[in-house]
Amino acid sequence: MRCKKCHKKASVELRRHNTSFCPIHYIEFVSNQVSRNIKKHNMFTSANRVLLAVSGGKDSLALWDILTKQGYNVTGLHLKLGIGNYSLKAAEKTRAFAETHELQLIEYDLESEMGLGVSRLSKSIKRAPCSGCGLNKRYFFNKLALQFQFDVLITGHNLDDEAATLFGNVLHWQEQALSRQSPILESTHPNLVKKCKPLYTLTEREIASYCLLLKIAYQEEECPNAAGAHSLLYKDLLNRLEVQSPGSKQQFLQGFLSKIRPSFRSQETVTLNECDSCGMPTTGQVCSFCRMWERARKLTDPKLVNGTSNL
Amino acid sequence: MKVTIRNPVRREIALDGSLKVHQLLAHLNLNPESHIVIRDEELLTSQDIIGNDDAVQIVSAISGG
Numbered sequence: 001m002r003c004k005k006c007h008k009k010a011s012v013e014l015r016r017h018n019t020s021f022c023p024i025h026y027i028e029f030v031s032n033q034v035s036r037n038i039k040k041h042n043m044f045t046s047a048n049r050v051l052l053a054v055s056g057g058k059d060s061l062a063l064w065d066i067l068t069k070q071g072y073n074v075t076g077l078h079l080k081l082g083i084g085n086y087s088l089k090a091a092e093k094t095r096a097f098a099e100t101h102e103l104q105l106i107e108y109d110l111e112s113e114m115g116l117g118v119s120r121l122s123k124s125i126k127r128a129p130c131s132g133c134g135l136n137k138r139y140f141f142n143k144l145a146l147q148f149q150f151d152v153l154i155t156g157h158n159l160d161d162e163a164a165t166l167f168g169n170v171l172h173w174q175e176q177a178l179s180r181q182s183p184i185l186e187s188t189h190p191n192l193v194k195k196c197k198p199l200y201t202l203t204e205r206e207i208a209s210y211c212l213l214l215k216i217a218y219q220e221e222e223c224p225n226a227a228g229a230h231s232l233l234y235k236d237l238l239n240r241l242e243v244q245s246p247g248s249k250q251q252f253l254q255g256f257l258s259k260i261r262p263s264f265r266s267q268e269t270v271t272l273n274e275c276d277s278c279g280m281p282t283t284g285q286v287c288s289f290c291r292m293w294e295r296a297r298k299l300t301d302p303k304l305v306n307g308t309s310n311l
Numbered sequence: 312m313k314v315t316i317r318n319p320v321r322r323e324i325a326l327d328g329s330l331k332v333h334q335l336l337a338h339l340n341l342n343p344e345s346h347i348v349i350r351d352e353e354l355l356t357s358q359d360i361i362g363n364d365d366a367v368q369i370v371s372a373i374s375g376g
Contacts, residue, residue: 001356011354020356057374161375208372209347209354220318222374231375239344239373 012209015246023213030210034066034198041184043196044152050074051150051193053141054097054105056090058211058218059156061097063199065216068101075150079140080109081133082117086224093219106148108140116296118225124300125292129225132292139289143280145193157197160204163249164234166256179264182257189272189281203249204235313366314339333357335367345373 001010003022010020014029021029037043044050050067054060054076067074078094081087091107098105111117118136122129145153162181169177183200187193199207211218226232241248274280275287282288314324314335330338332348332355348355349368361367 001358010356013356023354058372059374160373164375203344204372204374205345205347208370212347212349212354212370220370222319226375229375232373235345235373235375236342239342242344243342 011213012206014206016203016242016250018246027210027213030062030202030206031066031070033201034063035070037183037198037201038196041196043154043184043198044072046071046073048073048151049149051077051106051141051145051148051153053137053153053155054078054094055156056093056097056219057156058204058208058216058220059158059161059199061093061216061218062207062210063154063156064097064103065101065214066210067198068103074154075104075106075148077106077108077141077144079137080107080111080117081136082109082111082121083119083129083133083223083225086219086221087117089221090219093217096217106144108144110136110140114293116300121292121296122225124296126299127292130229130231133225135289135292139280139287142191142193142195146191150193152194152196154196154198156199156207158199158202158204158207159249159253160235160238161231162197162200163238163253164231166253167234167238168230175264176270178256178261182261191274191279192272192281200253201250312361312363315366315368316341317368317370319371327363329360329362329365331357332359332361335361336369339369341369341371346371 001013001020002008003010003025004019005025006022008022011023012026013020050072052060052064052067052074054064056078064074064076076094076098078091080091094105116124118129118133122132125132141153166181169181183197185195238249270283272281272283273285275282275290276285277290278287280287280289312326312329314326316322316324333343335348336343336346343357347370349370350361350365
C-alpha cells in the first residue's frame with residue numbers, strides 16, 4: 001500500500017476516504033482536518049485564549065500537539081478525578097507532555113477541593129461513576145474557563161465519541177441532548193463559556209495513529225469505571241458497521257449535523273436561570289452539580305466531605 | 312510470530328507462520344477499525360505481511376466511558 005501523495009510505503013490506511021498515507025503526509029492530513037474544522041465553524045483564532053481539557057489520553061494530547069504547532073495560544077486544564085492509580089497515571093502523562101513542550105497547565109484536584117473524588121462520590125450517592133464524573137467535568141471545565149478568563153473551552157471529543165453519543169441519543173430519543181450535540185456550542189449565558197470539539201471528524205484509530213507516529217506518550221490504560229459503559233457498546237457496534245461499510249460513522253454524524261440538527265435548533269426555547277446555590281447557569285432553580293454534591297453531603301460522613309471549595 | 316497486545320490488558324501470543332495484518336486481526340477477533348498493528352515502531356496497513364520471525368504489538372484505540 002502506497003502513500004497517496006508521495007507513493008512511499010503507507011503507514012496509515014483510511015478506508016473511509018479510500019486512501020492511505022506515509023507518516024509525513026498522514027501527520028499533515030490530521031493537522032489539515034483540525035485546521036479545516038476550526039475555520040469551518042469559526043471555533044477560535046490565534047488571538048483567542050484557548051483552554052483545552054487534557055485527560056492525558058490520546059485525544060487531548062494529540063490536539064494540544066496539533067494546535068501548538070499551528071501557533072494557537074492553548075493552556076491545558078487537567079482535572080484530577082480521584083480514580084485511584086488511573087488518575088495518578090493520567091496526571092503524570094499530562095504533566096510530562098506539558099513539561100516537555102513547555103506548555104502552560106492548570107491542575108485542579110477534585111478530591112482536595114470537594115472532599116471526594118469520583119470513585120468515592122459515586123459510591124456515596126449510589127450513582128454510576130461515569131454520570132457523576134461527566135457532570136463534574138462539565139461543571140469545572142466551564143467554571144475554571146470563566147475564572148481564568150479564557151475565550152473558549154475545547155475538548156478532544158473525536159468522531160467515535162460523537163457518533164456513539166448520537167447513537168445513544170437517537171436510541172433513547174433524547175431530544176434535549178440531540179439539540180445540544182454539535183462540534184461548537186456558543187455561549188448563551190454570561191456564565192457559560194463557548195465550547196468546541198476540533199477533532200470531531202477524526203476517528204479514535206486515526207488519532208491514536210497520530211500519537212504513535214509522533215511518539216506522544218499518552219495513557220493507553222482504560223478508565224476502570226468504563227467497563228460496561230453504554231458508550232463503549234455503541235462504539236463497538238458502530239465499528240462493526242464501519243468495517244462492512246466504510247464511512248458509516250462519518251455519514252451518520254455529518255448527516256445529523258447538516259440535515260437534522262437545524263430543525264432541533266429552530267425549536268430551542270431553553271431559558272437559563274442562575275443556580276440559587278452557585279450562580280452557574282441552569283434550567284431549574286438549583287443546578288444538577290449542586291444537587292449532586294448536596295446529596296453527597298447528606299449521605300456521607302461530613303468529616304469525609306471536607307474539601308477546600310466553598311461551593 | 313510473537314504478538315503483544317498492549318491494552319486494555321497486556322498479553323502475549325505466539326503464532327506459527329506468516330499472516331497479513333488483516334488476517335492476524337481477524338484471527339484474534341480484533342476489529343481493524345479500532346486496532347493498530349506496529350512492527351519495529353512502524354505502523355502497518357492491512358495488506359502488510361507479518362513474517363514468522365516478526366514481533367508485533369497491537370494497540371487498541373478505543374477509550375472512554
